[in-house]
Amino acid sequence: MENHSKHILLAEDEPHTRFAISLILRKSGYKVSTSKDGLTAFDQILKYKDSADSIDLLLTDVEMAGLNGLELIEELEKERISLPVLVITGYGHEERFLQLRKKGNVHRIDKPFVPQDIVDQIDQILSMKAAVSA
Numbered sequence: 001m002e003n004h005s006k007h008i009l010l011a012e013d014e015p016h017t018r019f020a021i022s023l024i025l026r027k028s029g030y031k032v033s034t035s036k037d038g039l040t041a042f043d044q045i046l047k048y049k050d051s052a053d054s055i056d057l058l059l060t061d062v063e064m065a066g067l068n069g070l071e072l073i074e075e076l077e078k079e080r081i082s083l084p085v086l087v088i089t090g091y092g093h094e095e096r097f098l099q100l101r102k103k104g105n106v107h108r109i110d111k112p113f114v115p116q117d118i119v120d121q122i123d124q125i126l127s128m129k130a131a132v133s134a
Contacts (some may be wrong), residue, residue, distance in 0.1 A: 006126055007031045007053055011041035011060040011072065012088070021059070024115040025122070038067025042075050049081065057126060058085045059118075073106065084125045086118075105129075 008030050012018040015036075022032045032046075033055070035041040041060065048054050058076075062069040069087050074082060082105070090111045109121055 005031075005088070007033065007048070008054045008057050008059055008122065009041055009044055009048075009055045010034045011036075011038055011058065011064065012065040013037055013061060017061075021118065025059075028119045030122070037064045038069065038072035038074075038075075039064065042067060042072055045076065045081060045083070046079070054128070055083060058083050058094060059088065059122070060085060061088045084129050086121060096123060110113060 008025055010018060010022055010025070010032055010113065012021065012034070013036055015106050016037070018034050023032060025032045033044055033052075035044055038060070045055050045058070058072075060069045060072060075083060085106045087106060087108045088111060089108050107125055109118055109119065
């Protein structure tokens with residue numbers, strides 16, 4: 001897949017995790033924007049919404065200050081922004097993920113994960129999106 005034209009927004013409140021995941025994605029050829037919380041992520045999605053550089057996928061942690069993953073997805077719905085979402089979940093977030101899953105094009109990856117797992121899952125989600133758009 002041609003990754004370098006795909007723009008991923010990573011919303012992750014833990015600085016080391018945010019840095020590591022963004023590095024993995026950049027090395028895989030993705031353009032990556034980062035935010036430290038859900039509110040900042042929402043603002044970035046709105047900023048890029050009508051640009052040639054719009055966000056192709058949101059990669060978000062579940063638990064964050066400001067807006068958590070569920071609240072962020074709900075805000076996107078209110079604005080009628082349809083965007084594939086990959087949620088990073090930790091132990092004990094099964095019920096929260098099921099709430100998120102009801103919101104539509106939401107996928108998950110469980111902590112801990114190896115770098116290639118996250119790249120493979122993003123590739124798969126974006127391939128599905130491309131197939132639907134074609």
